[in-house]
Amino acid sequence: MHVDATSYQxxxxxxxxxxxxxxxxxxxGESANSLSSAVMSELSLILDRFDRSAPRGLIFRSAKSxxxxxxxxxxxxxxxxxxxxxxxxxxxxWQLFNRLAGVTYPTLALVRGHCLGGGLELAxxxxxxxxxxxxxxxxxxxxxxxxxxxxxxxxxxxxxRIGPQAALDLMLTGKTVDARRARQLGLADDCxxxxxxxxxxxxxxxxxxxxxxxxxxxxxxxGPLRRLAARAARKQVAKRARVEHYPAPYAxxxxxxxxxxxxxxxxxxxDRIVRSPTARNLVRVFFxxxxxxxxxxxxxxxAQRVHVVGAGVMGGDIAAWCALRGLxxxxxxxxxxxxxxxxxRAYAAYRQRIKDPRELRNAMDRLIPDPxxxxxxxxxxxxxxxxxxLDAKRALLCQLDTVIRPDAILATNTSSLRIEDLHGVLxxxxxxxxxxFFNPVARMPLVxxxxxxxxxxxxxxxxxxxxxxxxxxxxxxxxxxxxxxxAVLGPYMLEAMRAVDEGLAPxxxxxxxxxxxxxxxxxxxxxxxxxxxAMAAGRSLAGGDAEPPKCLRERFAAGxxxxxxxxxxxxxxxxxxxxxxxxxxxxxxxxxxxxxxxxRTQQLVSDGVVAxxxxxxxxVIFGTGFAPFTGGPLNYLRNQHA
Numbered sequence: 069m070h071v072d073a074t075s076y077q078x079x080x081x082x083x084x085x086x087x088x089x090x091x092x093x094x095x096x097g098e099s100a101n102s103l104s105s106a107v108m109s110e111l112s113l114i115l116d117r118f119d120r121s122a123p124r125g126l127i128f129r130s131a132k133s134x135x136x137x138x139x140x141x142x143x144x145x146x147x148x149x150x151x152x153x154x155x156x157x158x159x160x161x162w163q164l165f166n167r168l169a170g171v172t173y174p175t176l177a178l179v180r181g182h183c184l185g186g187g188l189e190l191a192x193x194x195x196x197x198x199x200x201x202x203x204x205x206x207x208x209x210x211x212x213x214x215x216x217x218x219x220x221x222x223x224x225x226x227x228x229r230i231g232p233q234a235a236l237d238l239m240l241t242g243k244t245v246d247a248r249r250a251r252q253l254g255l256a257d258d259c260x261x262x263x264x265x266x267x268x269x270x271x272x273x274x275x276x277x278x279x280x281x282x283x284x285x286x287x288x289x290x291g292p293l294r295r296l297a298a299r300a301a302r303k304q305v306a307k308r309a310r311v312e313h314y315p316a317p318y319a320x321x322x323x324x325x326x327x328x329x330x331x332x333x334x335x336x337x338x339d340r341i342v343r344s345p346t347a348r349n350l351v352r353v354f355f356x357x358x359x360x361x362x363x364x365x366x367x368x369x370x371a372q373r374v375h376v377v378g379a380g381v382m383g384g385d386i387a388a389w390c391a392l393r394g395l396x397x398x399x400x401x402x403x404x405x406x407x408x409x410x411x412x413r414a415y416a417a418y419r420q421r422i423k424d425p426r427e428l429r430n431a432m433d434r435l436i437p438d439p440x441x442x443x444x445x446x447x448x449x450x451x452x453x454x455x456x457x458l459d460a461k462r463a464l465l466c467q468l469d470t471v472i473r474p475d476a477i478l479a480t481n482t483s484s485l486r487i488e489d490l491h492g493v494l495x496x497x498x499x500x501x502x503x504x505f506f507n508p509v510a511r512m513p514l515v516x517x518x519x520x521x522x523x524x525x526x527x528x529x530x531x532x533x534x535x536x537x538x539x540x541x542x543x544x545x546x547x548x549x550x551x552x553x554x555a556v557l558g559p560y561m562l563e564a565m566r567a568v569d570e571g572l573a574p575x576x577x578x579x580x581x582x583x584x585x586x587x588x589x590x591x592x593x594x595x596x597x598x599x600x601x602a603m604a605a606g607r608s609l610a611g612g613d614a615e616p617p618k619c620l621r622e623r624f625a626a627g628x629x630x631x632x633x634x635x636x637x638x639x640x641x642x643x644x645x646x647x648x649x650x651x652x653x654x655x656x657x658x659x660x661x662x663x664x665x666x667x668r669t670q671q672l673v674s675d676g677v678v679a680x681x682x683x684x685x686x687x688v689i690f691g692t693g694f695a696p697f698t699g700g701p702l703n704y705l706r707n708q709h710a
Contacts, residue, residue, distance in 0.1 A: 076110045080131070081117075087124035088270055094131035101132050103186040104141035105160070112164055118171070125174045125273035128194065135181025135204065137190060142214070145342075146351050151335070154342035158331050161186060161220030165193040169221070174276045178269045180262070183207045184244070189218060192225040195279070196272050199247035199256040200265050207255060208244030212316045214354060215347030215697070217331060219338065223320060224329030229279075230254045231286025232297045236324070240305055240317045254282060298325035313585045313697045316341055345707070349699030356686035356700075360514075360543060364536020367529040371395060371477075371537060375438070375447035377464060381632070382481060383453030384410025385509035388417060391435040392510075393538040398436045398443025407437040417510060444472050449534055451503060453481040456604060458489060465500065466493040477530050479503040483554050484604075487520035487547040498524040501531045504551060505540075506691055507597070514690035515540045520547040543687045546677045552684065553691035555672060556701070557593070559664035561602065564590035565617035567661065572654075574637045579650035580657040585695030590661065591637045592645055595630035599623055662701075665694075669701045 080092040091114060095101045118126065130136045140161070148154045168175065168190070177183070177191035180200035188207050191197050199205055209218045209226065217223065218239060227235040230253045237243070250256035257279065260268045281287065289297040298321050305317045319334075319341050327333035341347060372395065376387040379401035387399040387410065401407050414435055422428040436443065444450055450472050452464055461480065472478060479501050480490055491497035502518025515535045519528050528544075535542035545551045550558060567577050568591065578589020594602050603616060603624045615621070623636060630636030631643065638645035669684050678684045685700020698704040 076114070078107045079110050079114060081114060083123060084270075086270065086274065088273060089118065089123035089126045090129065091126060092129050092131050093137065099132065100134040100182075101130055101137045101187070102139060102141045103137060103161070103190070104144060107141075108160060108164055112167075115164075115167060115171070118173070122171075122173050125176065125270075125276070126171070126194075127176045127178055127269050127273060128190065129178040129269075130180065132181070136177070136179045136183040137187025138182055139185025139187055139210075140220075142351060142354060145214075145216070146355075148342055151339040151343070154339050155332070155335050157342075158219040158338055161189065162330070162332055165189055165221045169193040169225070174273045176269055176273045178265060179205060179207065179247075179256070180265065181205055182244075185209060185211055185218065185222075186220055189220040189222040189225070192229060193221055195276075197250075197256045198265065198269050198272055199250050199259045200262055201247045201259045202262060203246070205247040206244040207246075207250050208242065209239050210242035210244070212240060212314075212320065213242040213350065215314070215316050215344060215350040216341055217316055217320050217323065217338070219331035221329070223324050223331065226255075227290050227324060227329070229282070231282040232289045232294070232324070233286065233300075236297065236301045236321070239320050240301060254280060294325055310583075310585070313695065314346060315344060316346070346697040349697055349703065352699045352703065353686075353689060353696050356682055357541065357690070359682070360541040360686055360690070361536065363517075363532050363542045363544060365533075367526075367533040369530045369533050371448040371534050373398070373443065373447045374449045374451065375400065375441070375443040375472075376451045376453055377401070377441065377444075377468070378453035378455075378481075379407045379410040380453070380455070381413075382505065382507060382509070383451070384413060385507070386451060386453055386481065386505055387435060388414035389509050390538055392418065392421070392431055394434070395538070396434050396436070398438035398441075398447065400438045400441040400443070402439070404437055404439055407439065411435065411437065441471075444468060447472065447476055449477045449479065449531075451479045451481055456482065456484055456601075458485055461485065461490055462493050465490060469494045477501065477503075477527055477534065479531060481505055483601075484550055486549060487518055487523070491520060496524075498522055499527050501527050502545075502547065502551070503531055503535065504553075506553065512691065513541050514553070514687060515542055516545045516551050516553065516687070516691070517542050518545055518547050518551055541686075541690055543683065543691070544679065545687070548672075548675070548677045552669075552672055552678050552687045555677070556665050556668045556688055557692055559668050560661065561590050561594050561597075562617065563661050563664050565594065565620050567657070568619045568637070569617050572657075573648070573651060575647050575650040576653055577657070577661070578647075580653045581661055583653065584658040584662065585697060587693040587695075594620070595636035595638055595640075595645065598630045598632055599636050600629050666701050666705050670705070673702070 078095045082090045093101045175194040176196040176198060177194045178198050181204045183191055188209055209222045211218045234253055247259040251259040301321050309317060311318050319337055323331055323334055331338050374390045374395050374397045376383050377400045379399050387397045391397040399407055418428055418431050450468055454460060478499050481504055487500055487502050491500040494500055504516040504518060506512035517532050532542045564577050568574055574591040578591050581589050602620055628635045631640050634640045672678055673681055673684050681702045685702050688694045689696055689700050694701055
């Protein structure tokens, strides 16, 4: 194999005996590849070289174990402070990838691991895309999640390759697809095992066969019927996002419909998107998310076996999630009849996620009913997830302390009790940590890792590593009633119920906060949490000896517990709330409802429950769904006062 004598900082270029050029990206000093300005400039030089002496074919691949290309360099994006810089960023990628798409020799992207954003736009500019059939291989255009658009050709080429319906769905949601789904869609030409990827890539390029076209209907929707597809897409987006909060998905539709995906044809729109408060705040959220991920890197320790005590909705779903992430899980409760519903829920959830029958069976095999609790003795992580009762939890923890391994993590999933009120029964109180999940476990990315005063530092490091191991975002918090997330939600939901007591319809109260940008109204949230849970915390939320809101007390007394009972503030049909018309929302209602949440978040930072304002914002966004486009409650508060 001939190595290109030209020295590139981030690329390696080799030409084999068959005349195929293997161009490998290995971004210097980074664990993952991204398309920085330096990387793009070097790619332009490589294309210059092949303009002078064309290879038989060109194959792009990655030297990083993390994946192909994660996308553009977000650090550079965050520095765009003028319209000219934003347009130039788009122009650089658009022109370079158009140039790549126009070369006379066949090109291929060999995708193993993540291929996102600009990485997929580079792959789409190649004639072929070959995906490696591994769980880590994921492809998508998630720019919309950063409040921006795929400006380097993705809006043009993805609809051309897979049809506009599937393409718009990916671009407007930020969803990713695995290797097999990519092949089904026509995004990938083939999906192959790791062991044959290089040979398969070479064969595909050397054959240089025409690519298959999308079905006729999709080609029509990408041409003369484009307006119909755009109209349908706008209707779908409107159900999820308001244009004043999230302009990017609407811009994607406009640029595709009116400019064939050429972002440079709409420079004013691009500038408005790139430098919008939404984009700035969503980029901030991205970096906050990366900071949370970093907490799990403090220990190389990994769990193999998990034991969960309590097969209710929370405990059962924690166990199911851990088994889905590859761990062996034993689930304990008072008899198999209490465990069976959790297994049924797990199976139903797995069927939605896992299409391979063997993988489905393997996941279920990892979730083991254990009424007698034998699994506690061998588990690396033992999680108490029974009902919120101090005496019951203390008794259980005392029992577990006598049977579990000395080096095992002993954790409680308590949502409201202080760790200090629980750990006194243990031989070594410092070993108990809080690992607090949120409902629904499979959808909520945040997990609070709760430290009591004097907590064992190694146990905390292991607990944090465990949270990262199961693909959740760990947030370190101090032990205090409600920790961070529940402590800020409590006053917020309380104020919403007070508004209902004053005569406002639940629908009106919810609409006020939906218009603010919340993914769910506070009254519907009470229904989801459960009116019994809200009642249990009612007095402490209200403060002192105050009674919980009348609307809550009356519904609880009638046995209306919310979504889980089919009736709370709303009636539930097939899991969906039956809501009436919201009516007119009183002026200032949203500001009134959100104020207790903002005040409480500030107080918790001051009290040291969470280390700083950035982590508080991250916790409230990922733990409650607080409007991400605001950048978090404290960022929102700062901008209101700016």
